[in-house]
Each structure stands twice: as C-alpha cells, then as structure tokens.
Amino acid sequence: MPGKKRGKQTVVFHNPPVITSSASIVGPDEGKGPFGSYFDQVLPDYMFGEKTWEKAESKMLREAVKLAINKANLKEDDIEVILAGDLLNQTISANYAARDLSLPLLGLYGACSTMAESLLLGAMLVDGGFFSKVVAATSSHHHTAERQFRFPTEQGVQPTVTTQWTATAAGAVVLQSEGSGPRITAATVGKVVDMGQKDMSNMGSAMAPAAVDTIKAHLDDLKRSPDYYDLILTGDLGKIGKAIAEELFVVKGIVPKPFYNDCGVLLYDENQDVNAGGSGCGCAACMLCGPLLKKMQEGSLKKLLLVATGALMSPTSMFQGESIPCVAHAVAVEMN
Structure with a gap:
C-alpha cells in the first residue's frame, strides 16, 4: 500500500474517518446572524448560568462535547480521547471541560486554527488504528478573549475598523472509524x-x-x-x-x-x-x-x-x- 504523505505537507487517509455527529453552541450575537437556526443552542446571554465568562466558555465546550456524543448514540465512556483547545492561557476551557467529563484529553493550542488542528490529528489517530472513537472540539468567548488579549469590555475601549469580533461559540464532532456521514x-x-x-x-x-x-x-x-x-x-x-x-x-x-x-x-x-x-x-x-x-x-x-x-x-x-x-x-x- 502506498504511503499516506503527499508532497511536502499533506496526508491522505486510507480509511477516512467518519464525522458521525456534530454539535454547536453559540452566543446571542452569533444566534442573530444568518445561520442562527443551524446551531443546536443559542445562549440568551454570555454567562450561561455561571459566575464568570471563563467558566461560561468551559461550560459551552463541555456541553457541546456532551451533545455531540449523545447525537452519535454513544455514551461518554465510549469516547477514547478528546482533542480540544481554546484561546485562553493554558487552554483552561478545554482542561476543565475534560476534567468534568472524566475523559482523556490531548490539549491543543493553534489559536483560531485549533478546530482544524484537532480534526487533522483526530483523523490521523483514527485512520492509524490507534483509536476508533474520538472527539475534536474547541471554543472561544468574546469577553474572555477581549480580557486576555485586548482590554476588558467593561472599559468601553473603542475598536478600530480593522478589529474583529471574537465569536462566542463552541463546536464538537465525533470521529469514528465506521459509520455514515461526511x-x-x-x-x-x-x-x-x-x-x-x-x-x-x-x-x-x-x-x-x-x-x-x-x-x-x-x-x-x-x-x-x-x-x-x-x-x-x-x-x-x-x-x-x-x-x-x-x-x-x-x-x-x-x-x-x-x-x-x-x-x-x-x-x-x-x-x-x-x-x-x-x-x-x-x-x-x-x-x-x-x-x-x-x-x-x-x-x-x-x-x-x-x-x-x-x-x-x-x-x-x-x-x-x-x-x-x-x-x-x-x-x-x-x-x-
């Protein structure tokens, strides 16, 4: 069988992993966008019932993972490893979400590229036969990112025209070696x-x-x-x-x-x-x-x-x- 590497930077998968389910949770502004009806859950506010924005972000990630697992007709114990990350120092959203789920974690930091990185590495693990049921996930929160990288939103600092709005959102997919789906x-x-x-x-x-x-x-x-x-x-x-x-x-x-x-x-x-x-x-x-x-x-x-x-x-x-x-x-x- 020929190797899986193509060219300098690309791999192809001989047994392409299946995305058997996905889940998404977004904040109020994201829910008002053109794709609001496509998301599984739109939060009414940025706190999600928590005392801090950071705790709210971790909860978003945890709940998105749980929902994706449930939609795949699996139990949490069926998942062999979570690949996840976020924007916060020491990827605390992913760390605490995995703690609450009591599942093995490979924490990742690729900044905003983390969703693709988790999918890429998760696909390698499944295609390579190391695992058969993997979750790839990530999250961000507008207020946690502003507080860490720019200015706390309470200060009312005016953004420039080039400034982007950090999405309050979490997404998770279940990757499996078998099943139907993309x-x-x-x-x-x-x-x-x-x-x-x-x-x-x-x-x-x-x-x-x-x-x-x-x-x-x-x-x-x-x-x-x-x-x-x-x-x-x-x-x-x-x-x-x-x-x-x-x-x-x-x-x-x-x-x-x-x-x-x-x-x-x-x-x-x-x-x-x-x-x-x-x-x-x-x-x-x-x-x-x-x-x-x-x-x-x-x-x-x-x-x-x-x-x-x-x-x-x-x-x-x-x-x-x-x-x-x-x-x-x-x-x-x-x-x-």
Missing part, C-alpha cells in the same frame, strides 16, 4: 508564516498569507485545482483578511472564486456591529459543526476544504514588541 479524506499541516505585522487589532491581514500558503500547498501536494471543492472556506480572516487573501490568490496563481469564502464574514449579518467580521476558535468550529455539516448531510455541499487560521502570539509577546506569527491547517471533508 469523511475526512485529506489534511494539510500549515507552516508558520510571519510577514512582520504587529497590530493586534488587524488580525485578518496577519493571518491571510498563512491561509493562502496552506491552500496552495494543499492543491499542489494533491495536484488539484480549486474547483475540485464546492467550497474553500478560511476560518476567520474577516472582511479585510478575506480581501487580502483574494489578492494573494492571484499572485500565487490560484483563483478559487466563486468557490471561496470566510467563516468570519459568513457568521454575522452585515447589519451587526462586528467591525471587520468574526474571529476566534469558535468561529470556524460553529460554522463547521452547524451549517456546513448540515448542508453536507442535506446534499447541497459535497466537498469542503476547511482552512482554519490562527495568530500565534500572546499578551507577553505583544508587550515585547514581537510580530505576529500565523498558521493555517486545511482539512478536506467529503461526502461519498
């Missing part, structure tokens, strides 16, 4: 790309080059044209990053339009006050686990390339004047 057929591990951008309020422009680099690597490694996919979807570049990516596509000689869009653009309505669009781990996670997988089940979407993007800085690196290194991972999801 399959993860290939994945591309992204390289860290740093163009020297230092503005934390303009994340889309920082991440766009990494997204385009990974998309080009994926297409080159698999010798595919962009129109192989019904949709190529980046994670959270927002309006500004999406426009930059479209310019870079031309420079790189790939023109995926009209097959290209961005979760940060799609998640919110144009009339919502989210500045340059959505971001955060939960942005790509809820779009995948809500509307995208449902559209695949309905048959209106058959081949999807999800390219979640992440800015790998921290408050410490920003205080030290460092630039923003970024990464993007790509996961191909296909219906038979």
Whole structure:
C-alpha cells in the first residue's frame, strides 16, 4: 500500500474517518446572524448560568462535547480521547471541560486554527488504528478573549475598523472509524508564516498569507485545482483578511472564486456591529459543526476544504514588541 504523505505537507487517509455527529453552541450575537437556526443552542446571554465568562466558555465546550456524543448514540465512556483547545492561557476551557467529563484529553493550542488542528490529528489517530472513537472540539468567548488579549469590555475601549469580533461559540464532532456521514479524506499541516505585522487589532491581514500558503500547498501536494471543492472556506480572516487573501490568490496563481469564502464574514449579518467580521476558535468550529455539516448531510455541499487560521502570539509577546506569527491547517471533508 502506498504511503499516506503527499508532497511536502499533506496526508491522505486510507480509511477516512467518519464525522458521525456534530454539535454547536453559540452566543446571542452569533444566534442573530444568518445561520442562527443551524446551531443546536443559542445562549440568551454570555454567562450561561455561571459566575464568570471563563467558566461560561468551559461550560459551552463541555456541553457541546456532551451533545455531540449523545447525537452519535454513544455514551461518554465510549469516547477514547478528546482533542480540544481554546484561546485562553493554558487552554483552561478545554482542561476543565475534560476534567468534568472524566475523559482523556490531548490539549491543543493553534489559536483560531485549533478546530482544524484537532480534526487533522483526530483523523490521523483514527485512520492509524490507534483509536476508533474520538472527539475534536474547541471554543472561544468574546469577553474572555477581549480580557486576555485586548482590554476588558467593561472599559468601553473603542475598536478600530480593522478589529474583529471574537465569536462566542463552541463546536464538537465525533470521529469514528465506521459509520455514515461526511469523511475526512485529506489534511494539510500549515507552516508558520510571519510577514512582520504587529497590530493586534488587524488580525485578518496577519493571518491571510498563512491561509493562502496552506491552500496552495494543499492543491499542489494533491495536484488539484480549486474547483475540485464546492467550497474553500478560511476560518476567520474577516472582511479585510478575506480581501487580502483574494489578492494573494492571484499572485500565487490560484483563483478559487466563486468557490471561496470566510467563516468570519459568513457568521454575522452585515447589519451587526462586528467591525471587520468574526474571529476566534469558535468561529470556524460553529460554522463547521452547524451549517456546513448540515448542508453536507442535506446534499447541497459535497466537498469542503476547511482552512482554519490562527495568530500565534500572546499578551507577553505583544508587550515585547514581537510580530505576529500565523498558521493555517486545511482539512478536506467529503461526502461519498
């Protein structure tokens, strides 16, 4: 049997893992967007019955995992490992969610690329025969991210036009070696790309080059044209990053339009006050686990390339004047 690696950065799966279920929980603003009816649960407020936003985020992640497991007709003890992460220091949302579930955890940090990273690694574990039932999940919360990376929202600091709105959302999928549903057929591990951008309020422009680099690597490694996919979807570049990516596509000689869009653009309505669009781990996670997988089940979407993007800085690196290194991972999801 030929090896699974293709080109420099891509792997194909001989026994493509099946996404047997998914679940999504979103905050009030995300529920008001154009895909509000596709999410499993829309929270009435940001606290989710907890005393802090951080506890609310962990609860969102935990409940999304539980719901995905239940929808797969499994018990929590059936899950062999959770691959999860979030934006907070030491990935505390995932850590405490896994503690409450009493399940093995592989904690991940890829910033906003974490959903694709968890899917990529989970698919490798299942395809390799190491596990047969895995959960991939992630979350973000607007107020927890603002408090950690920018300014506490209570201060009322005015955002710039380039600032993106961190999504309050969690998504989880169950990956199994057998079953029916969309399959993860290939994945591309992204390289860290740093163009020297230092503005934390303009994340889309920082991440766009990494997204385009990974998309080009994926297409080159698999010798595919962009129109192989019904949709190529980046994670959270927002309006500004999406426009930059479209310019870079031309420079790189790939023109995926009209097959290209961005979760940060799609998640919110144009009339919502989210500045340059959505971001955060939960942005790509809820779009995948809500509307995208449902559209695949309905048959209106058959081949999807999800390219979640992440800015790998921290408050410490920003205080030290460092630039923003970024990464993007790509996961191909296909219906038979």
